[in-house]
Structure formats: structure tokens, C-alpha cells
Amino acid sequence: xxxxxxxxxxxxxxxxxxxxxxxxxxxxxxxxxxxxxxxxxxxxxxxxxxxxxxxxxxxxxxxxxxxxxxxxxxxxxxxxxxxxxxxxxxxxxxxxxxxxxxxxxxx
Numbered sequence: 001x002x003x004x005x006x007x008x009x010x011x012x013x014x015x016x017x018x019x020x021x022x023x024x025x026x027x028x029x030x031x032x033x034x035x036x037x038x039x040x041x042x043x044x045x046x047x048x049x050x051x052x053x054x055x056x057x058x059x060x061x062x063x064x065x066x067x068x069x070x071x072x073x074x075x076x077x078x079x080x081x082x083x084x085x086x087x088x089x090x091x092x093x094x095x096x097x098x099x100x101x102x103x104x105x106x107x
Contacts, residue, residue, distance in 0.1 A: 021066035033058035035065075053088035 026033065032041045037050045047057045049068060056065035069088040072081055083090045 021064060023062050023064040025062050028060050033063035037065075049088075051085060053085055 024033075024036075030044070032043055033046075033056075034041050035048070035050050035056060037052050037054060040048075040050075042048055042056070042058045044058050044060055047055070049055050050065070053067065053069040054065040055068045056063060069083075069090065072090065072092055075081070075092055078095055079092050080095050081090050081092050
């Protein structure tokens with residue numbers, strides 16, 4: 001019991017969380033930016049959040065997107081991350097081994 005509680009604690013307290021930005025230069029004559037994730041077009045001067053939780057803006061000379069959701073890194077191997085892109089949140093939890101019991105379906 002004590003090791004299970006400790007394992008859950010390790011999963012809950014992550015040593016590092018990673019977030020980042022990327023940008024792409026564009027010609028000032030271009031009137032739209034294309035979101036590289038959703039493949040949608042946005043007019044110069046617009047700001048949007050794409051389906052993978054990046055906040056983007058389209059300016060006259062570049063398009064810049066920054067991660068709106070922190071993403072965990074360096075968590076214990078026995079843990080896994082589940083992202084919810086509708087709320088831009090994540091949950092880290094301990095993996096639970098599964099075993100098949102009973103019969104096997106099939107031919």
C-alpha cells in the first residue's frame with residue numbers, strides 16, 4: 001500500500017514541464033497565414049487557438065504559435081499522460097498492468 005501511494009505521488013509531482021513556441025517568416029505581401037496543425041487559413045492580424053492547444057497569431061512578417069498547455073516531460077516510466085485537447089489540460093497517472101482472465105473469443 002505504501003509503495004502504491006508513493007508511486008501515485010511520483011506521478012503527480014512532475015520534475016519538469018515543457019512548453020514552447022515556433023514561428024515562421026512570411027512575405028509582407030501575403031494576406032493569410034496557414035496553421036500548420038489544422039491546415040486552416042487566418043488573415044493577417046488574427047489570433048486563434050488550434051486543435052492541439054497552440055495560441056497563434058498572424059502578423060505582417062511572421063506567424064507565431066506558442067503552446068497554451070504545459071506538457072510534462074521526464075516523468076517516471078510507470079506513469080502515462082493523457083491529454084484533453086478540448087480543455088487544454090492533461091492528467092498523469094500510473095499505468096496499471098492488465099491481464100486476461102477466463103476464455104478467449106475467436107475461432
